[in-house]
Amino acid sequence: MSILDHLGLILIALVANGLSALAGGGAGLLQLPALIFLGLPFPVALATHKIASVALGAGASVRHLKENTFDAGRLVLILAAGLPGVIIGALLVLEIPPRAGEIALGLLTIGLGWYSWRRPQLGQATVTVTSDWTHATTGALGLFLIGVLNGSLTSGTGLMVTLWLVRWYGLSYTQAVAYTLVLVGLFWNGTGALVLGTLGEVRWDWLPALLIGSFAGGYLGASLAHRYGNRLVKRVFEIVTVLTGIALLLPGP
Template sequence: MIEPDIIALLTAVAVLTGFIDAIAGGGGLIMMPALLTAGLPPVHALATNKLQSVFGTGSAMLNFWRKGHIDLKANWLTIALVFAGAVGGALLVQRISSSALGLIIPLLLVVSAAYVLASPRMSDEDAHQRLTARGYAPVGGAIGFYDGFFGPGTGTFFTTSLVGLRGFGLTRSTALTKAFNFASNVASVLVFAMAGKMVWLLGLSMAAGAMLGGWIGSHTAMRFGAGIIRPLLVAISLGLTARLLWSYFG
């Protein structure tokens, strides 16, 4: 049973992570440690994070789509493979023991935070396209699998790969990332819900915060960009990861 004050605190955290996800991705780098610190078992934390995230990404995706930044028809194959990959990842993670996940998750958080820190500076100018939409689809499917298996940093992986491989500018990449993230989150929620891993009251309360954060963040992304988020994201995620590792080995 999660205490009401913990639910309120995590809902406030969901506003922040929804905001960060809508701009640069990687909100899970904050939310996952927060859920684990609150005492949720690793698989339940992953499941509940997906539940709140599907509302946040959905809110941001709708906002970007209304402004004409997302072409769903041109990217249907990637969306389908992202969904399928996330189903596979969510099924696999449930076959790993909780004690193993307790070590794997902090290590993946460190890797994800390092990736965010090392990401190159990106602009809103479209560049040379190395892959077509069809050629990019397997890449999207692989990232979708990672999202179903773990998740934090997925938005950043989508965005940077769209910039590097599709040649899209940052805002366009961020917008399309929301469509891919939404597909993977829906897939994960379905799998985890059928397995009974969801903490519904907490997840739905956090979803309200994520929707607010996603709405604010998507407006901010379209107006200002995402550069200011990365240093804060890395600092917080590494600090919380250090605490998790200390708790695990302590």
């Protein structure tokens, strides 16, 4: 690839991951199709995208950790419940044709955006949630199932985690996006990238440009989220979920 091609990859990653860091997911909406359009087969594009998306989590983490608003118990819960699902999903994607799952996930993702849009006050402030054994178990199971989707499919699962944290745990959108990008972007995607990178094929010479753009986009999007607050984050979330869902429903190349 030429210098211009690498600059193009940086720009694609910057825009895709900047929106993702602001909305709490959806980097694959632009980045994955772009890699396929540039000539990578789907499995190679997916593995390369997963590895690059770890830089999104790293960039966002640098910004979000400055705010120091994380609860240690919730951090452990998201990791413990989600990581086993991510590993299972990453192993499944190498064996199962993904098209049916993409269609189902596309419809569900559009539904997430519609659900958020129909509830104007959702995620605009933190809500105290009374947790018992049933609530805790259901919450962990939800994170596990989203983890399976995160490991096996292409886009939209970060958005699902964001809305799950808002709806089930009472977080504001800004708080939920911070958890999603630090834990899902860095640890969930890192685990999936490790599995796919080990068992699959990666286009390593494209990664430096993608990593630069992803890190910068993650930091920029996280900064905008803290600057403009829950209202902007909610609107961007709703737009990105619908566009991601539509992209998943469209037939692949």
